[in-house]
Every structure is written in structure tokens, then in C-alpha cells.
Amino acid sequence: MSEYRFQRKLVQVEEAQQTILSYARPLNTEEIALEESFGRRLAEPVAASHPVPHFRRSGVDGYAVHAADSEAASPGQPVALQVTETIPCGAVPVHAVKRGQAARIMTGAIVPDGADAVIMLEMTEPSGDKVNIRKRMAPDENISPVGHEMRYNDPLLQPGRTIGPGEAALLATFGYKTVRVYRKPRVGIFSTGTELLEVGQPLEAGKIRNSNSYMLACQVQEAGGIPLIMPVLPDEPDVVEAALLAAMQHADVIVTSGGVSVGDKDVLVDLFERWDGTLLFNKVAMRPGSPTSAGIWRDKPLFALSGNPGASFVGFELFVRPYLRALLGYTTAVHREIQCFLETDYSKGSAYPRYVRGTMTYRDGSVFVQPAGKDKSSIMVSIKDAECLICIPAGGRGASDGDSVRVILLKEPSA
Ligand SMILES: Nc1nc2c(c(=O)[nH]1)N[C@H]1C(S)=C(S)[C@@H](COP(=O)(O)OP(=O)(O)OC[C@H]3O[C@@H](n4cnc5c(N)ncnc54)[C@H](O)[C@@H]3O)O[C@H]1N2
Numbered sequence: 506m507s508e509y510r511f512q513r514k515l516v517q518v519e520e521a522q523q524t525i526l527s528y529a530r531p532l533n534t535e536e537i538a539l540e541e542s543f544g545r546r547l548a549e550p551v552a553a554s555h556p557v558p559h560f561r562r563s564g565v566d567g568y569a570v571h572a573a574d575s576e577a578a579s580p581g582q583p584v585a586l587q588v589t590e591t592i593p594c595g596a597v598p599v600h601a602v603k604r605g606q607a608a609r610i611m612t613g614a615i616v617p618d619g620a621d622a623v624i625m626l627e628m629t630e631p632s633g634d635k636v637n638i639r640k641r642m643a644p645d646e647n648i649s650p651v652g653h654e655m656r657y658n659d660p661l662l663q664p665g666r667t668i669g670p671g672e673a674a675l676l677a678t679f680g681y682k683t684v685r686v687y688r689k690p691r692v693g694i695f696s697t698g699t700e701l702l703e704v705g706q707p708l709e710a711g712k713i714r715n716s717n718s719y720m721l722a723c724q725v726q727e728a729g730g731i732p733l734i735m736p737v738l739p740d741e742p743d744v745v746e747a748a749l750l751a752a753m754q755h756a757d758v759i760v761t762s763g764g765v766s767v768g769d770k771d772v773l774v775d776l777f778e779r780w781d782g783t784l785l786f787n788k789v790a791m792r793p794g795s796p797t798s799a800g801i802w803r804d805k806p807l808f809a810l811s812g813n814p815g816a817s818f819v820g821f822e823l824f825v826r827p828y829l830r831a832l833l834g835y836t837t838a839v840h841r842e843i844q845c846f847l848e849t850d851y852s853k854g855s856a857y858p859r860y861v862r863g864t865m866t867y868r869d870g871s872v873f874v875q876p877a878g879k880d881k882s883s884i885m886v887s888i889k890d891a892e893c894l895i896c897i898p899a900g901g902r903g904a905s906d907g908d909s910v911r912v913i914l915l916k917e918p919s920a
């Protein structure tokens with residue numbers, strides 16, 4: 506056996522992130538139906554192709570009038586105007602409103618030429634073919650002029666924007682029945698380990714069910730990718746090599762879990778010793794997941810995450826998610842960080858920075874963080890409660906109650 510397993514060059518998390526991100530190029534794009542676009546990443550700029558509103562629009566149900574005709578109007582002394590027509594929403598007025606006239610009009614309808622104000626129905630009283638108005642109106646009152654909200658050619662959305670409710674409303678307004686978005690990265694997910702059972706299999710001595718693949722598949726989806734869950738792989742390098750190469754035919758990214766440490770059967774390490782790919786790193790100054798490795802193989806990135814569930818989870822958040830975000834055109838690849846107050850002692854020191862799964866409490870204008878539960882690399886039960894990763898600096902001391910600590914937010918910024 507070569508010495509590779511034991512001779513590894515330590516890199517810092519930030520350096521490992523930059524290395525892997527230097528290989529990321531935004532994916533190509535595809536055209537999808539607007540109704541399928543929620544959460545997708547816009548790949549084209551959107552500008553106003555017409556003004557909004559594109560006609561003078563009434564803001565109320567009432568009567569379109571000449572403001573000048575209402576000058577003497579008051580509740581005690583209404584002014585009578587001749588009604589010319591009724592203009593419902595969607596209709597085109599037939600007559601211009603002349604002095605002494607009014608057109609009955611509904612909210613959202615075109616204000617007829619001549620009129621420069623719309624008086625609310627509540628301030629009027631019909632009287633035969635006339636209407637009595639009881640309020641003095643200012644010019645332009647209750648009328649949205651053309652382009653009031655958006656002018657022709659106003660820039661509205663830039664490529665890389667995530668499509669949510671507001672974006673969808675704009676796209677619909679400007680007639681985008683389909684919209685160009687970045688293609689979702691397809692991520693092949695492999696768990697390695699002869700001890701692993703498929704989810705549907707009964708327990709056996711020494712064996713456990715594969716949980717990492719399903720956890721990672723959710724993380725891939727959270728990051729905007731398409732997970733391809735592959736069958737569990739045994740600790741046999743030939744089998745692993747063949748399976749990964751086959752998956753590269755249709756995946757943009759390969760993620761494996763397990764087999765990256767120094768054990769006899771750590772199969773990814775065996776693969777790295779003999780493959781024709783480029784190893785980017787194989788030891789990161791972090792807990793959990795110090796043996797996390799990554800490489801480029803046949804132009805595809807391979808993220809070899811540690812098998813321990815906590816380490817797999819954290820390794821994905823620190824390396825795979827930023828990479829997927831970069832493929833999707835995000836300008837902010839790594840998670841946002843804030844400073845928070847630690848609300849308990851965390852005395853477990855470590856030679857490497859520690860990324861502790863945490864929960865957050867908002868109180869008195871500050872954010873406090875607490876470990877989500879037991880936090881060993883082998884423990885998975887606290888992953889479900891992790892809202893953030895609390896960064897405990899390297900060193901023997903750990904951190905103390907009340908310390909200000911770096912916190913990585915696991916929720917994504919939208920641009
Ligand atoms: N002598 C040393 N031993 C270990 C070291 C070391 O430096 N020297 N590092 C430890 C650290 S740190 C970690 S982390 C683990 C890393 O192990 P691997 O990434 O090689 O992962 P495995 O050995 O394959 O599995 C570890 C653990 O996780 C369980 N596992 C694996 N895959 C799954 C899955 N898909 N679903 C659920 N659980 C899974 C596996 O059964 C093992 O219990 O190594 C330490 N050892």
C-alpha cells in the first residue's frame with residue numbers, strides 16, 4: 506500500500522473552496538414554461554417591453570371628470586354633470602369627456618380623453634342621465650399615468666436572479682410564456698461502503714442503511730440541482746471506478762460519501778492512488794470532515810465526502826453547494842456569514858476549526874446560537890435541527906458562553 510493515505514497536505518476551508526470554485530463555469534441554459542419557473546435561475550435580462558400601465562388607468566370605481574368642473578362642488582352643493590357612457594375594465598371609451606360631462610368608470614379601466622380626474626363613487630349620486638358630484642377634485646387625482654409604475658425599457662431583472670413570486674408577476678406582465686433559465690446541474694450521488702444496506706432492506710449484523718444518499722439528495726435539491734441517487738457501491742475500487750465513470754456520462758457533478766480516510770477499505774483513497782484525474786485536495790482543516798477530498802476527473806468535479814453523516818452534511822454545505830451555486834450563475838457562491846453570540850460554553854477544542862450544527866434564537870435585536878444537539882461527526886440526529894453552522898475557532902479552548910462567533914447561515918441569499 507502506498508503512503509498516500511497518510512501523507513496529505515492540509516488546506517484551509519477557504520482555500521479548498523476557492524480551488525474548487527475556480528473550476529466552476531455557469532451551465533448552459535434552457536427555455537421552460539413560466540409556470541415551471543419557481544426557484545429557477547433566470548438566464549436572460551428582462552426589461553419593460555411596454556410601459557405599465559400602458560394606458561391612463563383609473564384607480565377607483567367612480568366618474569371620470571374635468572377637475573375644473575368640480576371646483577365649486579361640496580357635499581352641501583353638489584355639481585351636476587352629464588353622463589356620457591359607462592366604461593368597464595377592459596373596454597375602450599367611445600367618447601371624450603367634455604366640460605360639463607362625466608363618464609362612469611371602473612377601477613383599472615381606461616380613463617377617457619378629456620377627463621383629468623376620477624371621483625370615487627361614494628362622492629357621487631346618480632340623478633337620471635346626470636351625476637351629482639360632491640367633492641372638489643385635484644387634477645390627476647385617482648389616475649395612474651402611462652408608465653407610472655414602469656417606463657418602456659426600464660431594466661427590471663438581471664441574469665442570475667432567482668424566480669419567485671415578484672419575478673413571476675413581472676415575467677407574466679411582459680408576456681414571457683416561456684423563460685430562459687440556467688439548466689439545473691445533475692448530481693450523481695454515490696454512497697460507498699460494504700456495510701451499507703439499501704433503504705428497503707432489513708437490518709443485518711454490522712450493517713446499516715444508507716442514509717447519506719437521501720440526505721445529500723435533499724441538499725442537492727435545496728441547492729437547485731437534480732439528484733441522481735445511484736446504487737450503493739461496495740468497497741471495491743474497480744467497481745467504484747466503473748460506476749463513477751459511467752455516471753459521468755450524464756451527471757455534471759459526482760458526489761461520493763465514505764471511504765476517504767486512512768482505513769484499509771477506504772475505497773476512494775484507492776481510486777485516487779490509481780486514477781488519471783487531478784486531485785485538488787484530500788485533507789481540509791475542518792471538523793467534521795477533515796479527510797474530505799475533491800478532484801477533477803475527465804473534466805467533471807468529484808467531491809469525495811467523508812462517510813460520517815455529520816461530515817457528509819457539512820462537507821456538502823462547504824464545498825458542493827457553493828460549486829452548484831456557481832454553476833447556476835450565482836455571484837454569491839458560499840453561504841452568508843454573520844456574527845452571533847454563543848449561548849453556551851463549547852469547550853471541545855480542536856486542532857482545526859469546528860463547524861457545529863446550530864440553532865438560532867432572535868432576541869433583543871441580537872442573534873444567539875446554540876449547538877443543535879450532539880455534534881460528533883458520526884451523529885446524524887442533530888442534522889435535522891441545523892439552521893446554521895457555528896464556527897468554533899481552532900485551538901484548545903473552544904469557545905465560551907457570550908463569545909461572538911462566526912455563523913454560517915444555511916439559508917441562501919437570493920442573488
Ligand atoms: N485512524 C484513523 N481513523 C479515522 C480517521 C483518521 O484520521 N485516522 N479519521 C476519522 C474521521 S475524522 C472521519 S470523518 C472518518 C472518515 O471516514 P470515511 O470518510 O472514510 O468514511 P467511512 O469509513 O466509509 O465511514 C465512516 C462512518 O460513516 C458510516 N457511513 C458511511 N457511509 C454512510 C452512508 N451512506 N449512510 C450512513 N452512514 C454511512 C460508516 O458506516 C462509518 O461508520 O474516519 C475516521 N477514522
Ligand code: MOO
Nearest residue numbers: 793794795816882
Ligand atoms: O473529519 Mo471527521 O472530522 O471526525 O468527521
Ligand SMILES: [Mg+2]
Nearest residue numbers: 764766768771
Ligand atoms: Mg473510512
